[in-house]
Amino acid sequence: MLAAVAAVALFVAAVLVGRHIEDTYHTLSVNWPPLLASWDPHLGPGTPAALLVAVAVVAYGPTLAARLPWRALLATAWATALAWTFSLALVDGWHRGVARRLTTRYEYLQVIDRFHDIPAALATFTDHILIQPGTDHWPAHIAGHPPAATVTFVLLDRIGLRGGGWAGVWCVTGGTTAVLAVLVAVRALAGERLARRAAPFLVLAPGAVWMGTSADAYFAAVAAWSVALLALAATAPTAGRRRAALFGSGLLFGLTCYLSYGLTLGAVILAGVVLVTRDRVRELLAGAPFLLAGLVVVPTVFTLYGFDYWEAYHLLVDRYNQGAGGFRPYGYWVWANLACTVLVVGLATVAGLRRTGVTLLRQGGPLKSSPAVPEVRLALLVCAALLALLIADLSGMSKAETERIWLPFAVWLLPACAFLPRPRLWLPAQAVVALLVNHLLRTGW
Numbered sequence: 001m002l003a004a005v006a007a008v009a010l011f012v013a014a015v016l017v018g019r020h021i022e023d024t025y026h027t028l029s030v031n032w033p034p035l036l037a038s039w040d041p042h043l044g045p046g047t048p049a050a051l052l053v054a055v056a057v058v059a060y061g062p063t064l065a066a067r068l069p070w071r072a073l074l075a076t077a078w079a080t081a082l083a084w085t086f087s088l089a090l091v092d093g094w095h096r097g098v099a100r101r102l103t104t105r106y107e108y109l110q111v112i113d114r115f116h117d118i119p120a121a122l123a124t125f126t127d128h129i130l131i132q133p134g135t136d137h138w139p140a141h142i143a144g145h146p147p148a149a150t151v152t153f154v155l156l157d158r159i160g161l162r163g164g165g166w167a168g169v170w171c172v173t174g175g176t177t178a179v180l181a182v183l184v185a186v187r188a189l190a191g192e193r194l195a196r197r198a199a200p201f202l203v204l205a206p207g208a209v210w211m212g213t214s215a216d217a218y219f220a221a222v223a224a225w226s227v228a229l230l231a232l233a234a235t236a237p238t239a240g241r242r243r244a245a246l247f248g249s250g251l252l253f254g255l256t257c258y259l260s261y262g263l264t265l266g267a268v269i270l271a272g273v274v275l276v277t278r279d280r281v282r283e284l285l286a287g288a289p290f291l292l293a294g295l296v297v298v299p300t301v302f303t304l305y306g307f308d309y310w311e312a313y314h315l316l317v318d319r320y321n322q323g324a325g326g327f328r329p330y331g332y333w334v335w336a337n338l339a340c341t342v343l344v345v346g347l348a349t350v351a352g353l354r355r356t357g358v359t360l361l362r363q364g365g366p367l368k369s370s371p372a373v374p375e376v377r378l379a380l381l382v383c384a385a386l387l388a389l390l391i392a393d394l395s396g397m398s399k400a401e402t403e404r405i406w407l408p409f410a411v412w413l414l415p416a417c418a419f420l421p422r423p424r425l426w427l428p429a430q431a432v433v434a435l436l437v438n439h440l441l442r443t444g445w
Contacts, residue, residue: 001351003350003351003353003354004037004347004348004350004351004429006340006350007057007088007258007342007347007350008016008347008442009262009388010335010339010342011034011342011343012041013339014033014280014336014339014340015032015033015034015339015389016035016180017332017336018030018034018332018336020322021033021329021332026128026242026326027119027301027326027327027330028205028326028327028332029326029330029400030398030400030401032105032338032441033332033336033400034337034339034400034445035269035340035403035437035441035443035444036332036400036403036443036445037437037441037442037444038296038441038442039308039440039441039442040440040441040442041439041440042091042092042439042442043298043439044090044091044093044097045090045091045093045094045128046087046088046089046090046091046092046093046097047085047091047439049083049086049090050087050088050091050434050435052087052164052434052436053080053083053084053087053204054084054204054431054434055081056432057084057200057203057204057426057427057431058204058424059123059204059422060426061080061100061106061199061200061204061427062197062200062423062427063192064076064178064195065110065197065199065200066196068193070311072266073183073196073199074180074183074184074403075131075178076379077183077199078176078177078179078180078268080203081176081179081202081203081205081208082172082176084203084204084208085172085175085176085211085212085217086098086172086209086212086369088208088209088212088435088438089168089172089212091173091438091439094232094436094441095141097212097213098164098165098168098172098212098213099163099164099165099168100164101164101168101213101214101445102153102164102167102168102171102213102214102215103163103167105139105392106140106141107139107141107215108141108142108149108150108151108153108165108167108215109164110139110142110143111138111150112153112154112157115150115151115444116153118151118154118305119305119306120304121147122147122163122304122305122306122307124306124423125147125305125306125307125312126307126308126311126312126315127314128143129143129232129312129316129319130318130319130322131176131319137345140324141215143316143319143324143328144310144316145259145260145261146236146257146258146259146261146307146309147258147259147302147307148153148255148258148259148298148302149215149218149219149259149314150258152218152259153167153175155239156168156170161288167213168212169342170213170218171212171213171215171217171218172211172212172213172217174217174218174221175211175216175220175221175223175407175439176208176211176217176218176223177220177221177225178220178224178225178411179202179203179205179411180219180228181221181224181225181227181228181318182198182202182228182230182253182411182412182414182415183194183195183198183199184200184228184232185224185227185228185231185232185273185381186198186378186381186418187400188228188231188232188234188235188275189234189235189273189276189377189381190276190374190375190376190377190378190381190386191232191374191377191380193251194374194378194415195415195418197417197418197423198414198415198417198418199399200423200427201346201349201352201414201415201417201423201426201427201430202411202414202415203349203402204427204430204431204434205344205346205410205411205414205430205434206343206344206346206430206433207343207344207345207403207410208434209343209403209405209406209434209437209438209443210344210430210443210445211326211359211397211407213445214403214407214445215369216305216408216445217407218259218403219256219259219260219407219408220261220407220408222252222255223252223253223256223263223266223269223408224271224408224411224412225248225252226249226252226253226256227249227266227267227269227270227273227412229245229249229252230245230246230249230270230273230274230291230353231277232245232278233245233246233249233272233284233287233291234273234274234277234283234284235274235277239283239286239287240302242283242284242287243287243290244286244290246287246288247290247291247293247294248288248292248294249270249291249294250291250292250293250294250295250297251294251295251296251297251298252296252297252298253266253267253270253294253295254295254298255298257298257299257309258298258309259298259303259396260408261313261316262397262398262405263277263362263408265388265391265409266335266388266390267383268384268387268391269381269385269388269409269412270426271384272381272383272384272385272387273381273384275380275384276371276380276381277371278304278371278375279371279372293371298445308445317397318385320397328399328400329399330396330399333396333398333399333400334393335403336392336400337393337398337399337400337402337406338393339402339410340402340403340406341389341410343403343436343437344403344406344410344416345410345413346424346429346430346434347426347428347430347432347433348417348420348427348430349414349416349417349427351417351420352382352388352413352416352418352419352420353382353416355416355419355420356379356382356383356416356419357379358372359376359379359419360379361384363376370440377419378416378419379419381412381414381415382413382415382416383414385409385410385412385413386409386413388409389406389409389413392406392409396432401443401444403443404445406421406445407414432440
């Protein structure tokens with residue numbers, strides 16, 4: 001409870017200090033700091049469904065998670081997460097909540113027509129990153145990411161799934177599979193009991209507010225499945241399964257790096273999986289060539305088509321230093337970003353993180369603790385995700401909008417809720433955070 005109260009205090013401080021800075025200096029470039037949002041209390045068509053899903057998960061989630069067969073639990077968790085995310089998005093209505101989110105002047109669908117020749121667009125991609133007079137520079141999100149994100153929406157358009165509605169459905173449907181990936185990984189690494197305890201909190205995550213509808217939900221799912229496949233590889237009973245899982249993990253991590261530059265930090269979470277399963281490091285090393293073989297597929301394809309990853313990244317840094325998005329003060333955002341994360345993961349996760357730290361300390365720390373203890377394995381995995389998030393924060397490359405940008409890291413903090421002894425007391429807090437944010441604010445995503 002003290003950890004949760006401290007988290008609330010952090011967020012309130014971020015609101016009050018942010019309001020003062022924005023009113024006085026106008027440097028934060030957000031309307032309702034620390035969130036990219038505006039104050040606008042409202043109801044919508046998704047409100048009854050969101051309330052119904054929240055009540056159902058609080059009332060029946062822990063019981064069903066404990067009793068359902070594993071595959072039925074996975075199907076139920078995904079369906080419920082999908083319903084939760086869509087219902088929250090529809091609080092703003094179909095057009096504003098889903099169909100128009102990816103069609104604004106900053107978003108990927110603005111450049112579909114400029115990718116009629118995909119190889120030519122990739123070969124000249126870096127020519128349009130910097131903002132220069134007389135040049136047709138990319139909108140913010142296209143310039144701010146490697147082209148795999150844009151190409152994804154171009155390919156959706158090519159197969160007939162055109163427009164913002166289909167793009168939104170793609171992001172929500174695919175993004176919510178991150179719940180499955182995390183459950184699969186936790187079960188493989190820390191056992192089914194802890195995975196079942198974490199399931200209701202993964203389903204009812206406040207981060208669903210930004211999962212529907214942002215492309216970062218799609219990124220989070222790809223990154224999560226990369227980690228899940230590595231976890232399956234580390235615990236695979238046969239060499240064949242291990243090699244297949246390693247190849248898949250490498251393939252998806254390669255794609256992750258070409259969806260977002262910042263998600264190269266997903267390597268920290270992958271390293272956490274290796275640390276958790278260090279008793280099987282020989283098997284992983286033997287299968288490393290399959291991991292590397294998968295890892296080079298996506299970079300090779302984009303490089304052959306003329307996209308220079310490192311040149312694009314350095315040009316993006318230059319664009320950032322030019323003031324694209326404003327000169328947001330590091331001194332505020334380095335801690336206000338963490339206040340945003342409180343809303344994304346919820347107060348239950350904050351309480352769970354406190355118990356995560358206690359679990360490791362009682363076992364002698366992250367390096368001395370025994371990997372044979374399931375709780376230690378889960379704690380190490382959660383700490384790896386927390387470390388990745390903190391590195392992203394300290395880097396200064398994510399100042400504001402981290403409520404969506406850090407979704408790929410935040411989903412791995414949620415399993416910390418498995419350490420909480422009374423889930424029905426904490427689940428309502430998760431739902432209340434999401435419902436308040438979505439009904440009191442008009443969020444940017």
